[in-house]
Amino acid sequence: MARKTTKQRNEELAPDGKQLRHYGLKLRMEPNPIQEKQIHQTIGNARFTYNFYLSKKKEVYQLTGDTLTYGEFKKAFNRLKDHPYYSWLKASDKFALETAMEHVDDAFERFFSGQNKFPKFKRKHKSKQSYSTKETNGNIKLNIEKQTIQLPKLGEIKVRLSKNHRMMLKETGLKGAIKSATVTYHSSGQYDVSFKMEEVTHLKEPVDASKIPDESFIGLDLGLTHFYIDSNGKKVENPHYLKKSLHKLALLQRQLKNKSIGSHNYKKLQKKISKLHLHIANQRKDFLHIESRKVVDENQVIILEDLHVKGMIRNKKLARSIADAGWGLFKTFITYKASWANKTVVFVNRFFASSKLCNGCHTKNIMLSLSDREWICPSCGTKHDRDINASKNIKEEGMRILHSLPLSA
Numbered sequence: 001m002a003r004k005t006t007k008q009r010n011e012e013l014a015p016d017g018k019q020l021r022h023y024g025l026k027l028r029m030e031p032n033p034i035q036e037k038q039i040h041q042t043i044g045n046a047r048f049t050y051n052f053y054l055s056k057k058k059e060v061y062q063l064t065g066d067t068l069t070y071g072e073f074k075k076a077f078n079r080l081k082d083h084p085y086y087s088w089l090k091a092s093d094k095f096a097l098e099t100a101m102e103h104v105d106d107a108f109e110r111f112f113s114g115q116n117k118f119p120k121f122k123r124k125h126k127s128k129q130s131y132s133t134k135e136t137n138g139n140i141k142l143n144i145e146k147q148t149i150q151l152p153k154l155g156e157i158k159v160r161l162s163k164n165h166r167m168m169l170k171e172t173g174l175k176g177a178i179k180s181a182t183v184t185y186h187s188s189g190q191y192d193v194s195f196k197m198e199e200v201t202h203l204k205e206p207v208d209a210s211k212i213p214d215e216s217f218i219g220l221d222l223g224l225t226h227f228y229i230d231s232n233g234k235k236v237e238n239p240h241y242l243k244k245s246l247h248k249l250a251l252l253q254r255q256l257k258n259k260s261i262g263s264h265n266y267k268k269l270q271k272k273i274s275k276l277h278l279h280i281a282n283q284r285k286d287f288l289h290i291e292s293r294k295v296v297d298e299n300q301v302i303i304l305e306d307l308h309v310k311g312m313i314r315n316k317k318l319a320r321s322i323a324d325a326g327w328g329l330f331k332t333f334i335t336y337k338a339s340w341a342n343k344t345v346v347f348v349n350r351f352f353a354s355s356k357l358c359n360g361c362h363t364k365n366i367m368l369s370l371s372d373r374e375w376i377c378p379s380c381g382t383k384h385d386r387d388i389n390a391s392k393n394i395k396e397e398g399m400r401i402l403h404s405l406p407l408s409a
Ligand SMILES: [Zn+2]
Pocket: 358, 359, 360, 361, 362, 363, 377, 378, 379, 380, 381, 382
């Protein structure tokens, strides 16, 4: 089965000056009890299909050295579904089962290209369980007015649209077409659906950096004292409600220690903690969406430090605050929002000494320590705010990089 890749389809669209754009839309679902049951059955059936195809592929390979193809397996699988013993497979969305098979093929492809380890079987007990299904002949729909979605075999399900979603959808409608949907159940009791959306857009015009005025460049220094500080001297704080939620989380975790493992109260508290984790993640995402939107709307070129977040998180003391600051996600949001708006993001190397360089005379102050929030340049006498100076340097370094590059799209 040959599915056209995005790259192939983009090559077909390019002569018309067009390209594909993908984005995700995630909504909270409120299924009724019958739908809940159906969702769990489909999750189970998709997992069964995945594991079954994987085990058959392994078996065929070990016995004959051949590859069991998707087409061959699907034929056999469909015959199996007709057998009374396996009739429960028919009760769930067939596209979900097909997608599970495709996921096995994808996992093997990634294995053979060296990206991943050998595919593993899916286990039942995980805090997050999901299945994916694909759009075929209008079987997946979103009704913004009614705040419902339609999914195969489930019918209409209530969804909760956030204020942001409602605003966006009212303004622009649903951009593009729904390609697939992933239904996720969290052990906290929450159901989500994520749509993969696809839109055909115009190819971007190449950016000529030399024509962009200096004031349209912005450098951001992501930090711990503030969420970020920009080269214009603007300081954005970490939100306080996030700190509050984290405090609450620490409290609950301490309470959990005093409960006997496996008891009713233990499980109840565990569920509460799981819920709070999700709440914090959502709070953080909302904050990052709003801040990244502002940065992208207000500037043409955004310059960021390519901080090695993963490496830094290993340092335990800083870990909490870094994880909470959500820098990695912030960069992802800025990058894709900029790409949609045909704006440019430049990353400067994390070993570039942004803090220690005087932005006035470009002398490196090797005596500067992490605790110096303000300092005076020993060479030229300029007084610096540590973070503002750093973000100015990041901006300059980004401009230097961009001006030395050929035109880029
Ligand atoms: Zn200086």
